[in-house]
Amino acid sequence: MFKLLFALAAVPLCIAAAKSHIEQITTLADASTDGVIKLDESLFDLITSPKREWSVVVQLTALNKNMKCTPCKEFDPAFHAVSRAWSTVPKAERYKHFFASADFAEAEGVFRKLGLMSAPVVTFYPPTQGQNILASGKTDPFNYDFNNFGNDAKELAAQLSNFTPVPIPYRVPIDWGLVLSLLTTTVLCALTARLIFPIILSRWTWALITISTMLTMTSGFMFVRIRGMPYRTKEHSMIPGFQNQVGAEIWTVAFKYFTLSSAFLALILGVPRQTNKTSQRAAVYLFSLVIAVTFSALIKDFKIKNGGYPFSYIL
Helix, strand or coil, X not given: CHHHHHHHHHHHHXXXXXXXXXXHHHHHHHHCCCCXXXXXXXXXXXXXXXXXXXXXXXXXXXXXXXXXXXXXXXXHHHHHHHHHHHCCCCHHHHCCEEEEEEECCCCHHHHHHHCCCCCCEEEEECCCCCCCCCCCCCCCCEECCHHHHCCCHXXXXXXXXXXXXXXXXXXXXXXXXXXXXXXXXXXXXXXXXXXXXXHHCCHHHHXXXXXHHHHHHHCCHHHHHHHCCCCCCCCCCCCCCCCCCCHHHHHHHHHXXXXXXXXXXXXXXXXXXXXXXXXXXXXXXXXXXXXXXXXXXXXXXXXHHXXXXXXXXXX
């Protein structure tokens, strides 16, 4: 009889003790700016109590600079961002699940108890009793898989939402730096378009591009590029033989053809527009000499490529 009375009297005390535990946890969560409860050994034992009607995800980390844990520093902002999103959930659901973090500097005993040799580790502790127990009935703690899911906040929230009372309302924050960069780029493009478009749309621009491409390609650029020929050899900047060519020959031949074409254009387009007869006559002599010398240099190059060619011009 006395045992029964004692047992009945102990029930309110147990309920009160359990209530004080959840009240203590919710107070700590509300006091945190982002909902993450900082744990020491005693708080870890409290929040992961074997008889719990709440769930908790615990980050075990080592943020002290002496620990030199780069993954810990990279993941910590993501964990706090997900917890901050959870803190916006209504209290009726929010108080059924908590976020907590145990740093090695304040909770070394926890790491020893769990036998951890590395960090970070994220462990989900499901409810072990009450109405909040998982539908699967799973009560044993399990770890978040960094290898498969990485340390991204969005993925963390998605995986934890499979076990929280309601999905975590995490939203990827706007990358204002990227937005500013795009706006700046757009403005700069708009400002420079007025200067660039007239150049791009000019027929002289395309004429220059076309002529340059023609001179480069007809001078053997693709031959040298495909065969991987050197720029020049120790003995020659122009190798005898039609099946041999080095990179220097491209620019040598292209420059000479460019000089020839420019001199012809000057004679055809420039000289007739000269109003002074003396200047016009001097220009005819000058450009004619340029054509003769340049053409002679081309014939000399041809004789190098074809040793049996017997003719020459001036050079």
